[in-house]
Amino acid sequence: MEVLDGNAVASDLLNDLAKKVQSFTHAKPCVVFIRVGEDPASISYVRKKEKTAAQIGIESRLMIFPETLSEDSLLEKISELNSDPVVHGILVQSPLPSHMDDRKVFNHVSPAKDVDGFNATNLGLICQENEHAFASCTPAGILELLKRTNTDTTGKHVVVLGRSLIVGKPVGMLLLQKGEPGNATVTYCHSRTPDLAQHTKQADILIAAIGKPHFVTESMVKPGAIVIDVGINRIPDKSRKSGYRLVGDVDFQAVSPKTSYITPVPGGVGPMTVAMLMSNTVKAFENSLANIQTR
Secondary structure, three states: OEEOOHHHHHHHHHHHHHHHHHHOOOOOOEEEEEEEOOOHHHHHHHHHHHHHHHHHOOEEEEEEEOOOOOHHHHHHHHHHHHOOOOOOEEEEOOOOOOOOOHHHHHHHOOHHHOOOOOOHHHHHHHHOOOOOOOOOHHHHHHHHHHHHOOOOOOOOEEEEEOOOOOOHHHHHHHHHOOOOOOOOEEEEEOOOOOOHHHHHOOOOEEEEOOOOOOOEOHHHOOOOOEEEEOOOEEEEOOOOOOOEEEEOOEOHHHHHHHOOEEOOOOOOHHHHHHHHHHHHHHHHHHHHHOOOOOO
């Protein structure tokens, strides 16, 4: 069993990106983060993204709006950024206030600046295997981790637990693509799938993105499987100052001895998500230089 260290892989990727950004002499990539409201988790996530951008030489701007901001006003701000040639990437931090339609907001971001990969156009272009499209950051990060295992994914059976637009659906689409990593046989499972373990036990690669702590147990995994744990769940822990600890969707202690590779939580997929956001921002900048439009 080998633990896939997302921190180490992300660090390597960020070092490569920093060198690339340094090579840009006339301009630098610029990403704008939009935060609506004062959600503590959102504040922390955006701060991490700002810090990482600065670390590798990407310019970032933060726009903060009150929770009372109207949806129309937010869409207007996004339109202004869509038209700003100096801005290469736009990220609207979720969750948004309940009076806003997430999908409407995400789809309003120009596909050419949609570095989070949430716009429906980019999701469609991923299906068409368009090399200029932006994949959602977490699925893209999962593929980077799989590359590090040197596993030939061709013909491998991948089981995805979860069908969200952010992780489940796009990661399956990426692994269906021609090329490496790709050419896999993908099975989607979800809350309505009967006899879930029957499917997970067949997986050469199991991707858990179901949002339930320690949902995947040892009996659900076949020997030698690669297990990618996307879950980030808080469970009470009185021994911690915070009063909680983070665990994944996989029971790491029980499952890990049975695997060939497994990601920990924290320190697995999470760091890769931020790294791929930076990669997408650099890609958006390069696309703009080449006048490539994703549409």
